Amino acid sequence: MLLEISDVQKRFGGLVALQGIDFSVEEGETLGIMGANGAGKTTLFSLIAGHAKPSQGKITLAGQQIDGMRPDQINALGIARTYQIVRPFRGLTVLENVAAGALYGSRQEKDMQRANDFAMEILSVVGLEGRTNDLAGNLTLAGFKRLELAKALATGPKILLLDEVMAGLTPNEVNEAIAIIETCKQKYSLTVIIIEHVMKALMRMCERIVVLHHGEMIAMGAPDKIAEDDAVIQAYLGAEK
Amino acid sequence: MKRLSLLAIIAAVLVLGSLAGFASEYMLGIGFTLFMYIALAQSWVILSGMTGYISLGHVVFFGSGAYVFVLLWGLVPVWLGVAISGLVVGIGALIIGYPVLRVRGPYFVILSFGLAELVKNLVLINDARLYKSLRPVFGAPPLEQLYLSMFILAVIATALTYWVRRSRFGAGLRSIREDEGAAETIGVLVARLKLFAFALSAIIPSMVGAIFIMRSGIFQPGDAFNPIVSFTMVTMAIIGGSDDAPGPFLGVAFLVILQELLWVNWPEVYMIILGALLIGFVLFMPTGIYGWLSERLARSRQNAS
Numbered sequence: 356m357l358l359e360i361s362d363v364q365k366r367f368g369g370l371v372a373l374q375g376i377d378f379s380v381e382e383g384e385t386l387g388i389m390g391a392n393g394a395g396k397t398t399l400f401s402l403i404a405g406h407a408k409p410s411q412g413k414i415t416l417a418g419q420q421i422d423g424m425r426p427d428q429i430n431a432l433g434i435a436r437t438y439q440i441v442r443p444f445r446g447l448t449v450l451e452n453v454a455a456g457a458l459y460g461s462r463q464e465k466d467m468q469r470a471n472d473f474a475m476e477i478l479s480v481v482g483l484e485g486r487t488n489d490l491a492g493n494l495t496l497a498g499f500k501r502l503e504l505a506k507a508l509a510t511g512p513k514i515l516l517l518d519e520v521m522a523g524l525t526p527n528e529v530n531e532a533i534a535i536i537e538t539c540k541q542k543y544s545l546t547v548i549i550i551e552h553v554m555k556a557l558m559r560m561c562e563r564i565v566v567l568h569h570g571e572m573i574a575m576g577a578p579d580k581i582a583e584d585d586a587v588i589q590a591y592l593g594a595e596k
Numbered sequence: 597m598k599r600l601s602l603l604a605i606i607a608a609v610l611v612l613g614s615l616a617g618f619a620s621e622y623m624l625g626i627g628f629t630l631f632m633y634i635a636l637a638q639s640w641v642i643l644s645g646m647t648g649y650i651s652l653g654h655v656v657f658f659g660s661g662a663y664v665f666v667l668l669w670g671l672v673p674v675w676l677g678v679a680i681s682g683l684v685v686g687i688g689a690l691i692i693g694y695p696v697l698r699v700r701g702p703y704f705v706i707l708s709f710g711l712a713e714l715v716k717n718l719v720l721i722n723d724a725r726l727y728k729s730l731r732p733v734f735g736a737p738p739l740e741q742l743y744l745s746m747f748i749l750a751v752i753a754t755a756l757t758y759w760v761r762r763s764r765f766g767a768g769l770r771s772i773r774e775d776e777g778a779a780e781t782i783g784v785l786v787a788r789l790k791l792f793a794f795a796l797s798a799i800i801p802s803m804v805g806a807i808f809i810m811r812s813g814i815f816q817p818g819d820a821f822n823p824i825v826s827f828t829m830v831t832m833a834i835i836g837g838s839d840d841a842p843g844p845f846l847g848v849a850f851l852v853i854l855q856e857l858l859w860v861n862w863p864e865v866y867m868i869i870l871g872a873l874l875i876g877f878v879l880f881m882p883t884g885i886y887g888w889l890s891e892r893l894a895r896s897r898q899n900a901s
Contacts, residue, residue: 404781430783438781444774455771458764460783467764510782 357382357546358403358434358514363412363422365398365570372398373570376412380514385540385547387557387578390567391591396550397439399567400516403548404436405429416514433461435512437503439519439550445492449483450474452491452502453509460510474509480542481505481535497528501535508539515539517549521556529553533560558582566590613747616740624743628811630852631743631750635804636825637832637844638753642760643797644830645838647790648773649697650705653712654801654829659821660685661802663719666731666815674737678745678806685802686795693794697787700776709823716821723817736810745807753800758841760796769793770839824867831874837884846885 356379365373373395380386388396401407403414405426414422421429435456444452453474457464464470478484481501486494491502500520507515517536521529533556540547551557557564558578566574566581568590574581581587615627636658644650661681668677692711699707723729736742760766768789771779780786809815828851836847851870858866881888 406777406781426780427783427785430781436781438778442775442778442781444771444778446774447770451767451770455767455779455784456782458767459785463783465764467762467767470764470767506778506782 356380357417358548359413359415360399360403361413361415363399363402363409363414365395365402365407366410371570373402373409373567376567376572378565378572378575380546380548382513382546383544384563385549385561387561387564388548388550388567389552389554389557389564389581393569394567395570396567397518400436400518400548400550403429404434404516427459430459430510430512431461431463433511433513434516435460435507435510435514436516437500437507437518437520439522441496441499441503443491443494443499443502443506445490447491448488449478449491449494449502450487453477453505456506456509457511460512462509462511474505477505477508480539481508482531496523497525500524500532504535504539508543511543512545514546514548517547517551519550519552521551521553529556532556536560609751613744616744616747621739624739626852626856628739628743628746630848631746632804632808633828633832633848633852634750634845635746635753635800636829637836637848638750638757638841639797639800640829640833641757641797641838641841641844643793645757645833645843646760646766646769646773647793649700649790649794650830651708651797651826652705652830653708653710653823653826654797655821655823655825656708656712656715657685657689657798657801658805658808658825659712659719659817660688660715661805662809662815662820663805663817664802665806666733666809669731669733674810675745678803681806682799682803686799689795689798690791693791697790697794709826712821712823712826716817719817719821729816731815733809733813733815736813739811742807742811746804749800749804749807754841754845756796756800757844760793761840765789765792827870831870833884835873835877835884837886837888839883839887843884843886850885 358380360376360378363373363376364371376399388399390396398407402409402422405424405428409422413420416432416434421432444455450471454470457470457473464473475484475487478487481504483498483501483505486498494502504520521532524532536547539545549560561578563576564578564581565572566587573586573590574584616624640651640654664681664684665677668680672680696707696711768779768784771784772786772790776786805820809820812819832847832851833844835850836845837843855866858869877884883891
């Protein structure tokens with residue numbers, strides 16, 4: 356198992372944000388995470404990426420315990436995340452944004468020219484090659500989402516955590532985004548964990564889906580099983596009387 | 597084009613350096629001030645321009661360097677004293693930077709200002725305890741040598757900023773400036789990089805302080821830790837542009853000329869104009885003269901193609 360999350364709990368004071376989270380991710384898999392707002396999806400990403408510490412439980416990457424490490428250390432081990440609310444380096448150019456990822460992260464590229472070359476390659480994969488010298492702050496929302504992805508990819512991850520990279524996009528843009536993610540996955544042999552509200556996207560991309568509800572895992576399995584799962588239907592549509 | 601500008605830079609360096617041989621005392625004095633502020637503003641840019649941690653107390657390094665130097669005066673050779681000042685203050689910055697850089701945004705600005713005042717008062721208290729209100733520096737090297745050494749510091753500081761801006765180190769610092777959390781997420785060692793930038797931006801100002809004391813001939817804590825030095829540094833860097841080496845250069849040239857014009861005729865309005873300029877630039881030209889120029893240039897090039 357590449358990534359193992361064992362009986363993780365996260366409390367914020369008296370509020371239990373996550374409880375009894377227990378699943379593992381295989382190398383090369385695409386795992387979806389779904390759940391309503393406030394279900395704890397982003398919190399789970401924060402725990403994996405080191406932005407918060409689990410109150411209980413353990414997270415291991417290829418057998419090495421990573422909970423409690425700093426975000427930059429976890430990134431150096433090969434886990435990269437994107438943010439739901441995008442965080443581009445607005446005052447830098449698009450190229451500089453992505454090159455920064457290549458210079459640090461797990462690639463640790465020492466040579467500026469090579470970092471720029473790699474950043475260019477990634478920008479053409481995500482379709483931003485025409486905007487390399489624009490300030491990142493001038494991109495559109497779809498552009499920001501692609502940049503988020505490019506920055507994470509540039510660090511050279513094994514595992515990519517995608518937090519709603521399709522939210523707010525038009526159906527056309529969603530299709531493009533799915534294609535981009537699939538390409539990246541092949542090209543850089545990635546394992547992907549993806550949080551998404553766009554059900555269609557999850558159904559198409561994922562081998563397995565984990566469903567969170569009020570901080571607990573209520574289901575896990577193949578997309579077609581999840582779609583028929585009673586607990587999931589109840590959580591989403593309310594109980595049938 | 598690139599080779600041409602490199603040649604121009606080398607020629608300028610040679611001409612300005614050899615001025616020490618024949619220029620008048622007055623000219624050397626102006627040159628001394630000019631290079632002093634170039635060295636200071638460039639150093640400020642390495643920390644504040646690159647990381648966005650705005651230091652409003654950079655005079656703390658200038659003053660501390662001067663103090664270390666004056667304590668060593670007569671004990672070690674002059675230029676060794678200058679080097680030791682740089683080293684001591686650099687190490688001091690590494691130590692003090694660790695807690696100080698945990699504070700961000702406006703709190704860091706206030707803290708940096710407070711730090712300079714704190715160190716000034718520590719020096720005052722210490723000197724009062726030793727019954728030394730003033731520390732004269734007799735027998736300093738002649739102005740030509742001071743001019744030349746200040747010139748060398750300005751060149752080094754400019755080259756350093758130029759290098760940092762294009763290096764991996766600088767890419768990390770600039771990503772911290774834009775979003776520290778996001779920088780950490782892509783693996784930037786934020787704490788270490790900030791600390792290194794802090795120390796790097798302390799060394800040259802402390803050596804500048806040491807040389808400045810030789811020119812003024814006396815060490816007085818009130819002068820050596822004068823907040824106006826900090827404000828001038830910031831103003832110059834912001835007016836010129838604080839994202840690359842040419843910025844402080846332009847800012848210093850602009851302000852030193854302005855100062856020469858105003859200081860002579862209307863010294864009482866100088867600070868008012870300085871303040872008005874700073875506000876104007878922050879509001880309407882936040883990337884400074886250099887940022888504005890290069891934006892212009894890029895746009896006209898785009899239109900041409």
